[in-house]
Amino acid sequence: xxxxxGVVSLALLGFLAAGAPAQAEDPQFTLVIRDxxxxxxxxxxxxxxxxxxxxxxxxxxxxxxxxxxLHREKxxxxxxxxxxxxxxxxxxxxxxxxxxHKESAQGKLIAK
Amino acid sequence: xxxxxxxxxxxVLEAALIVSIVLAASKGTRGxxxxxxxxxxxxxxxxxxVAGFAAEIAQAVAGMGQELxxxxxxxxxxxMLGWHNVWMGRHGKEMAMEATALGREVAAGDRPxxxxxxxxxxxxxxxxxxxxxxxxGLAAAGSGGxxxxxxxxxxxxxxxxxxxxxxxxGLLRIPxxxxxxxxxxxxxxxxxxxxxxxxxxxxxxxxxxxxxxQVWDTSWLLDEDGVPGRVLHVLIGYVAxxxxxxxxxxxxxxxxLLSLMRWFSxxxxxxxxxxxxxxxxxxxxxxxxxxxxxxxTIHPPIVEYQEFEVEHKGSYTFDPNPAxxxxxxxxxxxxxxxxxxxxxxxxxxxxxxxxxxxRRLDEINWExxxxxxxxxxxxxxxxxxxxxGKSTRVGNTHHVEIGPTxxxxxxxxxxxxxLFFEHPFGPNNGEKSVNFNYAWQSLWTWKRExxxxxxxxxxxxxxxxxxxxxxxxxxxxxxxxxxxxxGQALGELKYGLGYLxxxxxxxxxxxxxxxxxxxxxx
Numbered sequence: 242x243x244x245x246x247g248v249v250s251l252a253l254l255g256f257l258a259a260g261a262p263a264q265a266e267d268p269q270f271t272l273v274i275r276d277x278x279x280x281x282x283x284x285x286x287x288x289x290x291x292x293x294x295x296x297x298x299x300x301x302x303x304x305x306x307x308x309x310x311l312h313r314e315k316x317x318x319x320x321x322x323x324x325x326x327x328x329x330x331x332x333x334x335x336x337x338x339x340x341x342h343k344e345s346a347q348g349k350l351i352a353k
Numbered sequence: 354x355x356x357x358x359x360x361x362x363x364x365v366l367e368a369a370l371i372v373s374i375v376l377a378a379s380k381g382t383r384g385x386x387x388x389x390x391x392x393x394x395x396x397x398x399x400x401x402x403v404a405g406f407a408a409e410i411a412q413a414v415a416g417m418g419q420e421l422x423x424x425x426x427x428x429x430x431x432x433m434l435g436w437h438n439v440w441m442g443r444h445g446k447e448m449a450m451e452a453t454a455l456g457r458e459v460a461a462g463d464r465p466x467x468x469x470x471x472x473x474x475x476x477x478x479x480x481x482x483x484x485x486x487x488x489x490g491l492a493a494a495g496s497g498g499x500x501x502x503x504x505x506x507x508x509x510x511x512x513x514x515x516x517x518x519x520x521x522x523g524l525l526r527i528p529x530x531x532x533x534x535x536x537x538x539x540x541x542x543x544x545x546x547x548x549x550x551x552x553x554x555x556x557x558x559x560x561x562x563x564x565x566x567q568v569w570d571t572s573w574l575l576d577e578d579g580v581p582g583r584v585l586h587v588l589i590g591y592v593a594x595x596x597x598x599x600x601x602x603x604x605x606x607x608x609x610l611l612s613l614m615r616w617f618s619x620x621x622x623x624x625x626x627x628x629x630x631x632x633x634x635x636x637x638x639x640x641x642x643x644x645x646x647x648x649x650t651i652h653p654p655i656v657e658y659q660e661f662e663v664e665h666k667g668s669y670t671f672d673p674n675p676a677x678x679x680x681x682x683x684x685x686x687x688x689x690x691x692x693x694x695x696x697x698x699x700x701x702x703x704x705x706x707x708x709x710x711x712r713r714l715d716e717i718n719w720e721x722x723x724x725x726x727x728x729x730x731x732x733x734x735x736x737x738x739x740x741x742g743k744s745t746r747v748g749n750t751h752h753v754e755i756g757p758t759x760x761x762x763x764x765x766x767x768x769x770x771x772l773f774f775e776h777p778f779g780p781n782n783g784e785k786s787v788n789f790n791y792a793w794q795s796l797w798t799w800k801r802e803x804x805x806x807x808x809x810x811x812x813x814x815x816x817x818x819x820x821x822x823x824x825x826x827x828x829x830x831x832x833x834x835x836x837x838x839x840g841q842a843l844g845e846l847k848y849g850l851g852y853l854x855x856x857x858x859x860x861x862x863x864x865x866x867x868x869x870x871x872x873x874x875x
Contacts, residue, residue, distance in 0.1 A: 266675070289710070290675075302490030303407065305483065309577070312566065312596055313557055315419055316486055318408040319493075324416035326559045329679070329707070330566075341360070341487050 267326075269293040272348070274304050274317065274339065279348035288332040288352035297322040304346065308337035311350070328352075354505040360487055361509025363583060364480040368396075369517025370587040371476040374543060375469045377524035378437070378536035385466055392470035396477025403478060404485035420558035423479065427551035430475040433468040434544040435610045438537050440465050442614040516584070537614070539588065545606040546590020552602035562669050562679065562865070564597025601867075608848070612802040612837055649810050649828065649853060649866050651769050651794040654736020654758040656696035656724040662688050662872035664698075666849075670861040677861040679707040688720075696722045702742075715749070718742035722758075734760040738771065744779065751779040767804075769794045774816070786815035794832070802835040808851060826860045828853035844873025 268287055272294060273280045286292045296306050298317040306325060307314045317323050327335075330352040339346025372389060379385040403410065403422075410418040491502055527535055555561040572593035575582045585591035590603050649668060664686040672678040681704060688698030700718040705711065723737040736758040743751050756773035771792040790813065796806035812826035813819050832851030839845060849868040855861045 302493050303486045304490070305487075309572075309594060310567075312553060312563070312594070314553075315557070316407055316411065316483065318411060318486075319490075321408050321411060323411050323419075326557070341490055344356075 271295045274298045277342035282348045291328045294325040305340040307340045310335040357505025358508040362512040364484045365513025368476045368480040369513045373517040373521035388466040388470040392473030396474040399478040400481025403482040417558040420554040424551045424554040542589045545603045548606040549599040549603040567594045658690040658693045664870040666868040668866040671863040672861040750777040767796045789813045805833045827856040
């Protein structure tokens with residue numbers, strides 16, 4: 242993992258993406274979508290560090306995890322679990338919602 | 354039904370606006386209807402495929418497949434739009450001069466409609482895939498019944514098309530002689546907006562830093578979710594709470610496309626282009642001024658006599674180890690070429706690390722460049738670089754750095770090497786060592802505005818007891834530099850951008866670096 246070939250790579254994006262997933266020491270939390278709601282609706286996460294959110298969709302229909310404050314927008318296919326990386330965040334409250342079911346799919350991250 | 358209509362409307366609106374701009378930009382071109390319709394059709398088909406493979410895409414590339422896919426197609430659209438504008442810049446004058454309608458049509462027939470059709474297809478695919486997923490989800494859940502879905506969906510589509518048609522008809526009222534310029538600008542801003550969206554997804558994929566989660570918040574003024582906000586989002590790339598990286602990409606797209614358009618243009622509108630370049634660079638500078646310090650600079654053995662310059666450089670690191678990642682450095686430099694062989698600069702350098710978040714002024718440096726011979730007088734252009742730096746932080750040492758700089762122009766390539774010896778001193782310096790660092794740069798001087806190449810930076814450490822290569826610092830990576838002239842009154846703008854890969858154990862995995870400079874002869 243540390244070895245680098247030193248060849249200037251034109252496939253910069255793929256190379257970086259493959260090499261830069263969040264590492265084992267990043268804190269990880271799970272959000273579950275059930276009946277078009279997020280569980281838990283309020284989630285406390287550490288501020289100032291990168292956080293991995295695993296969003297699991299237990300509904301039979303797709304949902305889109307979205308948050309303007311977190312700058313995240315990602316589709317969660319039914320029965321699937323997706324990875325959303327947030328942070329490092331300043332302390333505060335960050336609302337998120339499910340764009341496909343905005344009336345019920347609401348939640349917030351509280352960074353402390 | 355209303356809820357369905359609203360969501361479908363929002364997605365269709367974005368695609369419809371792009372289609373309208375493309376149609377207006379290609380007005381008068383034979384066969385454009387076929388191309389645009391084809392683009393829409395392929396986009397719809399693609400949207401269904403992407404929606405069908407949503408699960409596989411989401412899990413691809415360590416869970417970042419969606420983001421990378423979106424970013425890729427967005428940047429592909431940016432490329433297509435850029436290509437169209439460059440092409441129009443090259444042929445625009447010819448077309449405007451054609452007196453007869455027949456002549457106009459014939460000249461316009463060669464326009465790269467495939468580029469515009471691709472943009473339409475990409476826009477429809479992106480918005481369409483989300484719409485298809487949403488509608489499929491509703492249908493599968495059986496919410497509200499088919500009538501609800503079909504009715505709401507139809508209303509949404511019609512609504513989006515109506516707004517798009519409104520824009521198109523509005524654009525058509527512009528007289529033909531101005532339409533070319535207006536649509537070129539709209540396409541330029543559309544491309545910048547798409548690039549900014551691409552940057553958003555690359556940040557979400559953890560490939561690019563945010564450079565500030567929220568440079569400003571104008572959602573109280575104009576919310577992106579409302580109709581006018583969405584329209585502005587598509588037309589100029591307006592974002593209510595932009596990340597710094599989005600602004601960087603927006604400005605960089607404007608600068609690069611304008612430079613390419615102007616360079617290829619047969620009838621450049623110099624003043625307008627220059628003004629736009631200044632505006633976008635200032636906005637880029639607003640973002641970059643918040644960011645970090647460059648240890649990675651090549652010093653040429655050339656003095657720009659009587660030239661005053663203001664410069665900002667920055668860097669940002671990436672690494673799996675939290676101690677080495679998200680470290681930022683930044684500098685602000687002011688300099689002048691006092692004599693043909695001596696130039697001098699004052700540099701303020703600050704940095705910030707992940708473990709020590711507030712930005713701190715690290716040191717104030719006085720840099721001097723000595724040019725020892727005329728350029729080209731000898732086989733190598735020789736120079737000397739000398740710097741003295743005073744640390745502004747408690748517990749840190751001051752330093753002196755000196756060494757030769759060499760440059761060689763070879764055909765249309767430019768090579769520069771720095772070999773520097775650094776000696777720390779001061780109240781807190783226990784070691785009496787001299788450290789050696791080296792740097793190499795090779796550039797292809799293709800065009801003034803765009804010179805790609807690579808750079809190597811190495812830091813050996815103390816010369817008398819240098820560690821093995823594994824514990825030295827070594828970075829290599831691609832870079833691009835360029836300068837844009839603003840005319841004799843306004844001077845020149847220079848930029849540089851690069852990414853350095855760390856090759857040794859002692860080096861961070863990667864670092865993004867950038868620089869912006871304004872200079873003028875006084």
